Amino acid sequence: xxxxxxxxxxxxxxxxxxxxxxxxxxxxxxxxxxxxxxxxxxxxxxxxxxxxxxxxxxxxxxxxxxxxxxxxxxxxxxxxxxxxxxxxxxxxxxxxxxxxxxxxxxxxxxxxxxxxxxxxxxxxxxxxxxxxxxxxxxxxxxxxxxxxxxxxxxxxxxxxxxxxxxxxxxxxxxxxxxxxxxxxxxxxxxxxxxxxxxxxxxxxxxxxxxxxxxxxxxxxxxxxxxxxxxxxxxxxxxxxxxxxxxxxxxxxxxxxxxxxxxxxxxxxxxxxxxxxxxx
Numbered sequence: 584x585x586x587x588x589x590x591x592x593x594x595x596x597x598x599x600x601x602x603x604x605x606x607x608x609x610x611x612x613x614x615x616x617x618x619x620x621x622x623x624x625x626x627x628x629x630x631x632x633x634x635x636x637x638x639x640x641x642x643x644x645x646x647x648x649x650x651x652x653x654x655x656x657x658x659x660x661x662x663x664x665x666x667x668x669x670x671x672x673x674x675x676x677x678x679x680x681x682x683x684x685x686x687x688x689x690x691x692x693x694x695x696x697x698x699x700x701x702x703x704x705x706x707x708x709x710x711x712x713x714x715x716x717x718x719x720x721x722x723x724x725x726x727x728x729x730x731x732x733x734x735x736x737x738x739x740x741x742x743x744x745x746x747x748x749x750x751x752x753x754x755x756x757x758x759x760x761x762x763x764x765x766x767x768x769x770x771x772x773x774x775x776x777x778x779x780x781x782x783x784x785x786x787x788x789x790x791x792x793x794x795x796x797x798x799x800x801x802x803x804x805x806x807x808x809x810x811x812x813x814x815x816x817x818x819x820x821x822x823x824x825x826x827x828x829x830x831x832x833x834x835x836x837x838x839x840x841x842x843x844x845x846x847x848x849x850x851x852x853x854x855x856x857x858x859x860x861x862x
Contacts, residue, residue: 622651622652622655622657622658623657625647625648625657626644626645626648626657626661629644629645629661629664632644633668638668638669638671641664641665641668642665642668642669645661645665645668646665649661649662659685659689659694660694662684662688662689663682663685663694663697663698663701665681666678666679666681666698666701669681670701670704670708675705675706675709678701679701679706682698682699682701682702682705683698683702685698686699696734696737696739697739699726699729699730699733699739700730700743702726703726703727703730703743703746704746706719706723706726707723707726707750709723710723710753713753713756713757713760714760717753717757720753720754720757721754723746723750724747724750724751724754727743727744727746727750731743731744731747748787748788751785752785752788752790755781755790755791755794756790758778758780758781758790759777759781759790759794761777762774762777762778762781762794763797766800766801771804771805774801775798775801778795778798778801779857781794782794782798791822792818792821792822792825792828793827795814795815795827795831796818796827796828796830796831798810798811798814799815799818799835800834802814803834803835803838808838810853810857811834811835812840812842813845813853813854813857814831815832815834815835815840815842816845816850817850818831818842819832819842819843820847820850
């Protein structure tokens with residue numbers, strides 16, 4: 584066997600979310616003439632083409648492994664490697680469908696772990712900026728959660744967890760973008776709903792402090808002083824040195840409200856009324 588049992592993990596840089604927009608490709612895919620060859624020779628040739636980044640030829644050869652030796656271990660492995668070759672050439676739809684095909688035929692196969700991860704990575708790499716529809720981001724989130732849930736101790740789960748943090752930050756960013764727009768256009772209640780979602784669902788993301796501050800602004804605009812005070816106190820408790828808290832503190836004290844006067848129990852009780860499930 585030329586390749587090890589470990590499939591290559593698709594590592595990402597954690598400093599920024601990689602945003603990719605791949606152009607569709609219209610390539611002719613020819614089927615190889617049937618020439619019977621030993622399965623190991625076919626598989627190794629396919630792997631060599633993959634190493635050389637000739638992804639189309641690799642796909643043809645991995646498919647040939649399946650065609651000539653359909654019931655072999657090599658055929659099963661070739662299905663996943665075909666999906667990986669599509670992923671490498673940024674044919675994400677084909678990568679996803681290939682991995683899904685493997686899982687449909689071999690749900691308990693030894694390559695299932697990697698197939699699930701490959702689906703998640705394919706969605707992840709198609710994420711666009713927060714100004715656009717986030718349907719693909721949501722699919723990436725669901726697929727990454729599936730990897731972590733199914734294979735919590737695997738190397739793929741560790742990388743999926745990193746990607747998942749980035750995906751959640753992206754989804755929180757979308758909520759913030761919409762919420763700010765509502766706030767600027769005096770649709771304050773709609774803005775509140777968006778910021779509440781960030782605080783409740785995406786409280787571990789980088790957007791949480793701003794979401795709390797925007798809630799303080801919105802509640803004061805609506806004349807809901809108790810709610811503004813509770814949220815401002817929560818912001819100060821969790822992010823006492825942030826610029827967002829400094830701005831909220833000024834807003835509240837200008838209204839004669841002291842966010843630092845609330846005790847912990849009162850703060851938690853008020854927050855639960857405003858944002859059930861919030862922390």
